[in-house]
Each structure stands twice: as C-alpha cells, then as structure tokens.
Amino acid sequence: MCREHSKLRDGRIVAVKRLYENNYKRVMQFENEIAILNRLQHPNLVTLYGCTSRHSRELLLVYEYVPNGTVADHLHGDRASEGTLVGWPVRLNIAVETATALAYLHKVEPQIIHRDVKTNNILLDNNFHVKVADFGLSRLFPVDATHVSTAPQGTPGYVDPEYHQCYQLTDKSDVYSFGVVLVELISSKPAVDITRHRHEINLANMAMNKIQSGALHELVDPALGFDTDWAARRMIKLVAELAFRCLQADREMRPSMEDVVEVLLQGIQDCQQDEVERARDVDQLVRDDASLLKNNVPFSPDSVMDKWASRTTTPNTSS
Known part of the structure; x- marks a missing residue:
C-alpha cells in the first residue's frame, strides 16, 4: 500500500492511497473503507473524494490532502x-x-x-x-x-x-x-x-x-x-x-x-476557571498592597540618624 499526493484538474491537492497487492484481503479493506467513509461527515475525519472500481487495474482511494x-x-x-x-x-x-x-x-x-x-x-x-x-x-x-x-x-x-x-x-x-x-x-x-x-x-x-x-x-x-x-x-x-x-x-x-x-x-x-480566579486573587493582592503603601506614612530618612539610647550598659572589660 502506498500513499502519495496529486493535483486534480480543478486545482485541488488530494491524497491518493494506492493498493498494489490486488488480493482478496486488500480488496475487502478497499471496499470496507469506501462503505464506511461514504456514511461519514465530521470535521475531524478525513474526507473521501472518490475511488476506482474494484475491477480496475489499480485500486485507488482519493482523499482530501492533509x-x-x-x-x-x-x-x-x-x-x-x-x-x-x-x-x-x-x-x-x-x-x-x-x-x-x-x-x-x-x-x-x-x-x-x-x-x-x-x-x-x-x-x-x-x-x-x-x-x-x-x-x-x-x-x-x-x-x-x-x-x-x-x-x-x-x-x-x-x-x-x-x-x-x-x-x-x-x-x-x-x-x-x-x-x-x-x-x-x-x-x-x-x-x-x-x-x-x-x-x-x-x-x-x-x-x-x-x-x-x-x-x-x-x-x-x-x-x-x-x-x-x-x-x-x-x-x-x-x-x-x-x-x-x-x-x-x-x-x-x-x-x-x-x-x-x-x-x-x-x-x-x-x-x-481556576486561572481566572487565580488572576483575580493576584490582582486583589496587588490592589491591597498598593492601598497599604498609600495609607502608611513612610519613615523619615533622618530618623535613622537619631541617637539611640541603650537601656543596658556593656561592661568595660578593659578596666
């Protein structure tokens, strides 16, 4: 069995399945595929355009080209x-x-x-x-x-x-x-x-x-x-x-x-849905953090320069 593609006279590119072994088993599969695909129409199933007769010298199935x-x-x-x-x-x-x-x-x-x-x-x-x-x-x-x-x-x-x-x-x-x-x-x-x-x-x-x-x-x-x-x-x-x-x-x-x-x-x-909820939660956290930053007065940079008086004294070990 061989698969190849070709071009029809109307310009369509098609896939061609060629059955080289013209034995009983191959002919049965050939006829079976025709019988089944002729019944079907679905966007996720390959479409059969045509075929040769079972009495032809070659057995060919012509599909849409994928x-x-x-x-x-x-x-x-x-x-x-x-x-x-x-x-x-x-x-x-x-x-x-x-x-x-x-x-x-x-x-x-x-x-x-x-x-x-x-x-x-x-x-x-x-x-x-x-x-x-x-x-x-x-x-x-x-x-x-x-x-x-x-x-x-x-x-x-x-x-x-x-x-x-x-x-x-x-x-x-x-x-x-x-x-x-x-x-x-x-x-x-x-x-x-x-x-x-x-x-x-x-x-x-x-x-x-x-x-x-x-x-x-x-x-x-x-x-x-x-x-x-x-x-x-x-x-x-x-x-x-x-x-x-x-x-x-x-x-x-x-x-x-x-x-x-x-x-x-x-x-x-x-x-x-979980992605939407996670994104909503993250957005809420960002808004909450922004609100906290807005409502809290920042420390003055000068405050770090103030003298800090220790409540305990460190013993002078040198004395």
Whole structure:
C-alpha cells in the first residue's frame, strides 16, 4: 500500500492511497473503507473524494490532502526535531479532537468501530487540527449487538488485550487504543520500543506502572512544563488519570468515548476557571498592597540618624 499526493484538474491537492497487492484481503479493506467513509461527515475525519472500481487495474482511494503529517511524526518520528508539539495546549487539543471524532463514530447508526486507532492514523493540517484516517480495518457494528466475534486485528501496542484474548470486538477496544494515544501525547514515547527495558517495551504497561506507583513525572515529557506550569501540570495529571481508566484490562471498567470527551472538556473548563480566579486573587493582592503603601506614612530618612539610647550598659572589660 502506498500513499502519495496529486493535483486534480480543478486545482485541488488530494491524497491518493494506492493498493498494489490486488488480493482478496486488500480488496475487502478497499471496499470496507469506501462503505464506511461514504456514511461519514465530521470535521475531524478525513474526507473521501472518490475511488476506482474494484475491477480496475489499480485500486485507488482519493482523499482530501492533509499536509502536516501524522501525530506520530511530530511526537517521535521524522518531524519530532522541529519542536512543533512542544506546547501542551496543542497536544491537549489533539486529544480532544481525536476523542470527538471517535465518539462520533460510536454514536452513528450502525455504530462504527475504527479498530486501528493510533498516532500514525491521526493526521494534522497546517493549524494542527485533527483528521482521523485509515478505515480499512473498521467494522460496522450490528444494532443491539454487545460485541462482534472476529480475529484480532490492529497494530501491536494499541490492541485491546481483552479483544486479543477473547476475540470479542467492542467500542471499548477503540477506547483502549485511544488510551495509548493519550500516553503518547504526555510522554512523546512510541507505543512499542524494543530498546526500552523489557517491562517497559509496551508503553501502556509502562504508563500503568508509573501512574500506579505515583511516578508520573518519570513518564511525562519534560518539555511540557510539568514542573513549572501549574495549568499544564493539572491537565497532564487529568489526562494521565483518564488514560489509566481507558487502559483497564477489563473493558467494563473503561469509560465510553462520549465520557472521555466530557472529562476532557470539563477539565479544560475547570482549569480555565481556576486561572481566572487565580488572576483575580493576584490582582486583589496587588490592589491591597498598593492601598497599604498609600495609607502608611513612610519613615523619615533622618530618623535613622537619631541617637539611640541603650537601656543596658556593656561592661568595660578593659578596666
């Protein structure tokens, strides 16, 4: 499979996904992606413009072009050195927009499970707004079904362990994968890294251990201001706690994507309100200090020159 971009006759720049292997599995993924994307319209989901026929010599999908690479590129890939995701607010917005897109997928009828949520499938435009992409593994969920029994598919490091063990796909499988994305956003570390200690190769395991042991500071990217920025520290802790809930082994313990969005937005609102109150308190302190300075008469500089009579005498040791 290859991704490239091209230009249409009307001047639009588009992304083209080309499937070189014209086998049964690829054709099924090709048709699946078309069927799903034709149902969707959301500002944080990539838009499908068109495609070739399944009987064509080449299988092509034509999307809107999203020019700024993937979240993975900027966190720990080829573009990490650019430092474009150093600021915590940008990363927090990526988390909110990705969660909003997944919540939308889980609310449409029939429900859609993405099944391959990862930072490589979260595209960014030039303003760092999110476009979730790659629906080749996605599944339409039957109405009123509790799960779909299917062989586990996805990317190592992101796959729901309960789905992997029991072959039961649910919307909570996407929640688990999103939990890994949250940990990537606060740590700047890849989901799998064989150069790490064997107990920390899997980022989800590392995060659960660090959070449980109260060592969150060892997980967080130092560039995010966790030790110096009060507001960033508060929201990073909230996101870490949310990731911890998303990564629970028992899917029933995980929140829904709708709950995830609510927690993130409420946390942002609370943090902003606290910032306003802190600023108001500081302003009041400044006004109080100014009032004290105005109402108190300063000492005369001459007063320090007055003779000071001691009430005690010092013995003359020389006599």
